[in-house]
Amino acid sequence: MTTVFKKTPVLTDTVMHYCPGCGHGIVHRLVAEVIEELGIQDRTIGFVPVGCAVFGYKYFAVDCVEAAHGRAPAAATGCKRVNPNNVVFTYQGDGDLASIGAAEIVHAAHRGEKITTIFINNAIYGMTGGQMAPTTLVGQKTTTSPYGRDPEHCGKPLRVAEMIATIEGAAYVERVSVDSVPNIIKAKAAIKKAFQCQLDGKGFALVEVLSSCPTNWGKSPAEAMDWIKSDMIPYYPLGVKKDRTNE
Amino acid sequence: MVSKVTIDENRCKGCGLCVRACPKKIMQLSKTKLNEKGYHPAEVIDQGACIACASCARTCPDAVITVEKE
Amino acid sequence: MAKILMKGSEAIPEAAIQAGCRFFFGYPITPQNDIPEYMSARLPKIGGCFLQAESEVAAINMVYGAAAAGARVMTSSSSPGVSLKQEGISYIAGAELPCVICNMMRGGPGLGSIQPSQGDYFQATKGGGHGDYHLIVLAPSSVQEAVDLMHNAFDLADIYRTPVMLLADGIIGQMMEPVEFHEHEQRKLPDKPWAVTGWKGDRPRSVVNSLYIEVDELQEMNDRLQARYKEIQEKEVMVELYKTEGAEVIICAYGTVARICKAAIALCEEKGVKVGLVRPITLWPFPEKELKEVMAQESVKRELTVEISAGQMHEDVRLALNGMKPADFYGKPGSYTPTAEEIAEYILKTREA
Numbered sequence: 005m006t007t008v009f010k011k012t013p014v015l016t017d018t019v020m021h022y023c024p025g026c027g028h029g030i031v032h033r034l035v036a037e038v039i040e041e042l043g044i045q046d047r048t049i050g051f052v053p054v055g056c057a058v059f060g061y062k063y064f065a066v067d068c069v070e071a072a073h074g075r076a077p078a079a080a081t082g083c084k085r086v087n088p089n090n091v092v093f094t095y096q097g098d099g100d101l102a103s104i105g106a107a108e109i110v111h112a113a114h115r116g117e118k119i120t121t122i123f124i125n126n127a128i129y130g131m132t133g134g135q136m137a138p139t140t141l142v143g144q145k146t147t148t149s150p151y152g153r154d155p156e157h158c159g160k161p162l163r164v165a166e167m168i169a170t171i172e173g174a175a176y177v178e179r180v181s182v183d184s185v186p187n188i189i190k191a192k193a194a195i196k197k198a199f200q201c202q203l204d205g206k207g208f209a210l211v212e213v214l215s216s217c218p219t220n221w222g223k224s225p226a227e228a229m230d231w232i233k234s235d236m237i238p239y240y241p242l243g244v245k246k247d248r249t250n251e
Numbered sequence: 252m253v254s255k256v257t258i259d260e261n262r263c264k265g266c267g268l269c270v271r272a273c274p275k276k277i278m279q280l281s282k283t284k285l286n287e288k289g290y291h292p293a294e295v296i297d298q299g300a301c302i303a304c305a306s307c308a309r310t311c312p313d314a315v316i317t318v319e320k321e
Numbered sequence: 322m323a324k325i326l327m328k329g330s331e332a333i334p335e336a337a338i339q340a341g342c343r344f345f346f347g348y349p350i351t352p353q354n355d356i357p358e359y360m361s362a363r364l365p366k367i368g369g370c371f372l373q374a375e376s377e378v379a380a381i382n383m384v385y386g387a388a389a390a391g392a393r394v395m396t397s398s399s400s401p402g403v404s405l406k407q408e409g410i411s412y413i414a415g416a417e418l419p420c421v422i423c424n425m426m427r428g429g430p431g432l433g434s435i436q437p438s439q440g441d442y443f444q445a446t447k448g449g450g451h452g453d454y455h456l457i458v459l460a461p462s463s464v465q466e467a468v469d470l471m472h473n474a475f476d477l478a479d480i481y482r483t484p485v486m487l488l489a490d491g492i493i494g495q496m497m498e499p500v501e502f503h504e505h506e507q508r509k510l511p512d513k514p515w516a517v518t519g520w521k522g523d524r525p526r527s528v529v530n531s532l533y534i535e536v537d538e539l540q541e542m543n544d545r546l547q548a549r550y551k552e553i554q555e556k557e558v559m560v561e562l563y564k565t566e567g568a569e570v571i572i573c574a575y576g577t578v579a580r581i582c583k584a585a586i587a588l589c590e591e592k593g594v595k596v597g598l599v600r601p602i603t604l605w606p607f608p609e610k611e612l613k614e615v616m617a618q619e620s621v622k623r624e625l626t627v628e629i630s631a632g633q634m635h636e637d638v639r640l641a642l643n644g645m646k647p648a649d650f651y652g653k654p655g656s657y658t659p660t661a662e663e664i665a666e667y668i669l670k671t672r673e674a
Contacts (some may be wrong), residue, residue: 005255005321005542009305020313024290025266045271047519051386061528067517068532069389071411078374082386082394083517085370086344090390090519108382111375185272185306218266227264247261 014040018062025225030182034192048091051076055097056130074105077112080119093120098139099129116173116207120198128216133218138162165212169245175207177245181214183232198202254303256295259316262315265290269307275300329421329464330355332500336471343369344394350433353425356397377402381409388418389529391516397423411450416569419478423487425494428656436656437491440635445488458604459487460575464491464498472505472640492577501591510669559602565615568597573638574627584661614646623647
């Protein structure tokens with residue numbers, strides 16, 4: 005028998021705390037598989053956020069730092085500047101990156117910081133119990149937008165990938181999704197490219213991953229994946245937003 | 252094709268994303284078993300029909316599925 | 322080495338470099354801009370890195386990341402900027418990382434002024450951010466002492482895995498004085514096996530973290546911190562006792578104000594009144610024992626704290642004395658720096674009263 009698929013050793017054996025069907029687990033695995041395939045486990049440093057992925061350091065079998073809410077890009081900057089040979093990535097959710105940490109991510113991109121950011125957009129605050137995020141869709145009900153997000157009141161959802169792509173220092177920006185197996189395969193390819201971008205010293209790379217939060221969306225895991233396709237992708241179009249990796 | 256799908260049942264959270272992803276529709280959440288965490292774990296109901304595409308494993312958020320083939 | 326004339330805000334970063342600091346992350350704010358400016362010129366030439374962050378919040382988190390990687394790293398700012406850093410300082414304390422933070426205090430609250438102040442004593446010595454933690458707080462009263470204390474600062478940070486703050490007023494930063502950079506005795510420093518440098522399997526995986534979700538685990542971390550603070554209190558107090566023997570009045574003052582107090586002491590001496598000075602060099606740990614010993618002398622009638630604040634350190638003085646003798650306060654909040662004459666006048670006037 006040959007192995008077609010098995011869990012990568014860059015994921016620890018600790019059972020992840022995520023709810024059943026949560027997209028975080030998929031993206032964790034993709035990041036870990038990429039680290040394994042690039043042969044960089046022994047020099048990768050992961051910076052995990054505040055939010056559902058706060059325990060990321062238990063799951064990625066690499067040296068890890070737990071950063072303050074939204075500050076992972078700044079903390080990762082400090083680390084990368086000390087040891088430029090380390091491969092440094094941040095893993096952040098939409099509250100962490102798009103709201104409280106908006107300044108830190110913009111300026112990490114602006115400096116062309118040679119780090120890789122994996123940005124999970126699930127249109128909600130998961131860890132704190134389903135509050136509205138900057139990425140919450142218009143009309144989407146959350147615990148702090150109980151009548152649905154009203155753009156007159158709090159604006160329209162923020163498109164992070166497109167915003168970061170406008171910044172000169174960003175070398176590679178792509179939006180992907182984990183709603184289906186083909187999209188998961190594409191997501192992994194994007195994550196790999198984002199790490200390769202850092203290895204090649206090209207500059208800042210960000211992959212925005214549309215992901216599911218069945219618990220706080222009030223949907224089954226399967227329905228949640230369907231909702232990414234039906235509701236999120238139309239507003240958050242997938243694809244490469246910027247690619248200067250060949251320059 | 253001879254293939255083998257192994258599910259680490261006690262780590263499975265019964266989310267059913269593998270069932271949704273399987274192109275051969277040969278997976279289900281167990282109707283009888285409960286694992287340590289109290290979930291109905293995923294199981295393969297027709298191993299012979301498996302094409303070892305690993306779609307189930309690629310969509311599994313908990314990395315509990317191993318796929319092998321001859 | 323010969324003495325050279327140097328401004329405090331240039332001598333401090335030079336001393337930091339000589340103490341092995343190679344990484345600096347900061348954000349402009351008056352009156353400390355010479356520190357990042359000096360670092361931006363020097364660090365790239367010696368294999369280090371200066372980075373101007375987008376905010377003080379980002380700067381302190383860059384410090385967090387660099388410290389996690391095992392570097393000798395510092396940041397500097399002035400009062401409003403240090404307020405912004407408090408979140409990060411709490412994380413650094415919680416994650417048990419070494420770093421040095423310099424605060425050139427200016428008047429507050431709010432935007433306040435850009436003149437010298439000592440209004441950040443509470444913030445510096447009581448933690449400043451959330452949670453039960455302390456910084457080691459060093460308070461120089463001359464440019465030379467600031468230079469000397471930088472070596473201590475980095476060593477103490479490494480030895481106790483704690484943030485250390487150099488708390489100076491704007492005068493120290495802006496004043497030019499002759500300074501000498503001499504060799505310092507190197508204390509034995511611990512290795513940093515906890516640093517994130519890439520996990521090669523030859524040590525446990527490094528995780529720099531201040532999250533302990535289980536009550537017992539958080540307790541363990543806090544117990545560890547408190548035990549460390551107790552050790553610091555026992556071993557690391559620094560204080561200058563000036564003319565305290567046989568004094569009638571004991572002034573407690575730190576930083577530039579302590580120097581003004583020395584001039585006031587001379588003025589009182591001319592009038593035949595013996596006044597001494599207890600000058601904490603470590604504001605935390607506060608020299609409680611030393612102050613009490615001086616105050617216990619029969620000759621000492623009372624204590625007088627002098628500060629450019631509403632009496633922040635005076636609270637620690639009163640806690641230390643616990644009513645053993647009268648403790649008075651002279652000073653104003655904001656940026657008003659008292660003169661030697663008015664301090665002497667106050668001492669003489671209150672003596673007659």
